[in-house]
Amino acid sequence: MGKMIYMDHSATTPVKKEVLDEMLPYFSEYYGNPSSIYQLSNQSKIAIDTARQRVAKALGAKKTEIYFTGGGSESDNWAIKGVAFKNFDEGNHIITTKIEHHAVLHTCEYLETKGFEVTYLEVDEYGMINLEDLENAIKDTTILISIMFANNEIGTIQPIKEIGAIAKKHGVLFHTDAVQAVGSVEIDVKDMNIDLLSLSAHKLYGPKGVGALYIRQGIKIDPLITGGAQERNKRAGTENIAGIVGLGKAIELAYDNLNENNSKLISLRERLIKNIYEKIDYVRLNGHPSERLPGNVNFCFQFIEGEALLLSLDMMGIAGSSGSACTSGSLDPSHVLLAIGLPHEIAHGSLRLSLGTANTEEEVDYVADSLVGIVDRLRKMSPLYEKVQGGN
């Protein structure tokens, strides 16, 4: 079987060596609690400050606008619940989309049980929201727009700057879940009129369990986690120093090498897409042809089920993922694939391959060739394929 080919970078990424090297001293050497007064803890304070500066620089934000969290889900929860509860007197309406990550969707659903009203915008066949729909959805009671920067399943990148402009024009706060975009897309929170932005370290070759929320200066928000005075009284809990250091280093590396990484990823992505289209019938590329994450490939293979595809790939040493219901044990396939208008039976046969900078052309070609055999084997077993063949 040989070595594993990892193509699930949207799920998580390995920690880069340079990142780990910077993190390691903060476990046993500089372990001081930054809230303490002695010299040891000073090292921790400086480390956090440096990381905050690095994150701020990557986003075009001020250092004081960056708050460290326990990851992307916490950042999403904080942004949405924090703004909603703080601004309840001004209004109770939130606008989001049908294709958000569950960290946003389930948070919005929770708020619906607490007296908030939520509009879930539709998307087109490419997963793009309609800006007119957005503007029409805004009412006097709208307090927050939360729209993801880039979709985790199909990779579609939303017109964030235009969304920011609409939000600003109507005086509504704009949060974006940028967990998949940070490290892969140029972001300038000021230019894009973003008020709040969620990010996570482990999607950009940093460690798991740490993320950040950018909160534009002057925005009223309740804390999510109360307790000590950490993060300027906005996020309690002793800081995950090593994690924060890792996030800072990882985000700096990502933006220092953004163009080089992206041109490589886009070239691999296009090669994989072309290979699959050329070699396999009855396939559909999900997501936008150009406005998509550099490493995202998402296909539906008709007449077969996604989990069977993933298991077969795994047997050949290839790690991918699927929006298939059978991987999660739920009845419905991916809400994202249903939102872009795919029928259930086609949405069941989806495969996401998310590329990373360590992937090679040889790996891409091997994966495409492996898929040919796997898809053929599974289709020969499928009663749905037999019907199509019989109809020819």
Next chain:
Amino acid sequence: MYSEKVMEHFMQPKNVGEIENADGIGEVGNAKCGDIMKMYLKIEGEVITDVKFKTFGCGSAIASSSMATELIKGKTVTEAMNLTNKAVADALDGLPPVKMHCSVLAEQAIKSALIDYSHKSGVKIEGLEDVDFDDEHLHDLPEED
């Protein structure tokens, strides 16, 4: 997640295909839920002399189909009638709780093919009239171990 037995029957399933002029054909499940099983039976006298299947579904759906066909091949119609989903799952060294419905689907595919055989041949099979397929609720089965 899966037992070695499940992976073996998924990667090298037994009895895949169709039977021309089958004596009984059954199809259960639906594409919306992500699994369809189609079962073909060749029956001589009381005995199931051949059985084939085609399945659209996840790894455990394919493995359950394969194992179910193995369990009834060469057996009598009555024995096939009495095959339970639990026997299929046990023969696979167990299925994860969320996948138990795959074994139920395999049991039902066989019963569905037996119903078809009974209709076509006029042979009465004891217990068949009580069979009730309820696809929609398959996924809500209580979790077993």
